Amino acid sequence: MLPELLQGVDAGGLLIIQDSAGCSGRHLLKSFINAALNREEAVHVIGFEVSEEELRDGSQGSPTQRLHFHNAFSDPLGWTDHPAFTVHQFNLEELTHLVKQTSHPKAATTLVIDSLSWILRHVSPSAVCKTLQQLKKGGAVRATIGLLHADMHQRGTVGSICHLATSVITVAPGAKGDEAVAKITKRSKSGKVIQEEEIFNIKEDLTVMVQSKASHTGPKQPGPEEQETDPTANLTFNLRLSDTEREAKEKLALPFVFSKAKKTALLHLGPGSGRILYEPDANDDYDQEDPDDDLDV
Template identity: 80%
Template sequence: MLTELLQGTDAGGFLIIQDSASYSGRHLLKSFINAALHREEAVHVLGFEVSEEELKDGLIGASIHRLHFHNAYTDPLGWTHNPAFTVHQFCSEGVTQLVKQTSQSKPATLVIDSLSWILRHVGPPAVCKTLQQLRKGGAVRAIIGLLHADMHQRGTVGSVCHMATSVITVAPGMKGDEALAKITKRSKSGKVMQDEEIFSFKEDFTVVVQNRPSQLGLKQTETEERETDPTANLTFNLRLSDTEREAKEKLALPFVFSKEKKTALLHSGRGSGRILYEPDANDDYDQEDPDDDLDV
């Protein structure tokens, strides 16, 4: 699933790379930037946490000219007279105008590095509103954001991730050069798919998927279930032999009526039983007042 997300087939998507202090997701963010550039897409980066030189380090190729870095790293709060981009400009109109300054033949990919920096200075409702407007506005093809989950409250992380079409949570792997990606993807129909993959990087930030631990664990569980027979050591038999099963199928149950019995019950023939009542001499029965014997 990670390889499918890197191909960028879903237009209008919002992908979040969620990391923590134990493992940084910036290398995976660069992989998505590199993949978009190879697809000949224009990429606009709102850089709050690293400089342009550090972000472009390792991104080598003829397509690097389609990468537009908007410097919010030098003066993110606008303390100088001419800031390039500030956190207060993070709104639908400001980002759309920034993207449209460069002539594009098709919508660009917007990369936010990082959403955590913005959420520290702008309220979560305003950030979610801006992200939703950017997705529907048509100026950008897709949005990719880096989110440091351990910097925010659980409700804030949940609110932002709820808007995303895909969330990739990265964690360190068993080996030094490997990492674990827990992926949650929501399709347009509302179906939610989840997967876990172990991956590593090449020198050009190409992602190499090693294996899928969830599938390996599933196969191992199925094998263990097949090998373990819970009825093996019982003192009584829960299974029927072929002869016993055949006798059981031929047995007529007392509450199941055959066709002949139903016919006999529904169509009474001559000589069938009847109940006749003859009033006794002591019966005080008045034809004109049947309820005369009641004390009312």
């Protein structure tokens, strides 16, 4: 699925590359930038963590004239008089203005955020999620790609960001030094979720080579270590019924359940049943027109 995503993120899509201290995802991020430039798209990179020179390293063969780097690396918090871009400018209005003033109006635009973790350290997760959701609705940018360091944030924050994404790539170390494992989750517009794991490496020209993959299109089955322990496994008594015991239980008549014959006997009067008969005598002052005449009301 990596080659498919490198061919282009769907319009309005949000791709999150999730990494950790054990395996960096920046090389894969640069591969996505390189692929977008080769598709003749305009790429706007908001760089918080590396300089423009480091980001462009390895992209000499790409048409970098369409690569626009917005320097948030030198002064991310706006401590100087004229900062290029600060973390507090991460909102839809500022990003739209930034992209439109430096892009050709007819060119498809991809916004790259390097990285979301830097922004989440200084802006509330709800505000970041709001901006990402607004970017997904289209407008100035066609698609958004963000790098997220998952081990720097709480699980709920990472989950909220990934929940907004149309595709999530989680990178992990591979068996060999030059290999990495990409765990990909892609959500289609119909709601279908596809998961795959691919082993890949990145060449010097930022080309991604997939070595092997294992598809998981269905729900993930828990492994032996993830299966819950049976609480009835080591009991000294049996909580389960055998087939014979279950059959005897089903045939047992419960005392509070009436059979059809018992209901019939209770509802129909048989011989010898008693009745109460009332015959008024002459002393009874009973007026059929006013039965309550004897009441003092």
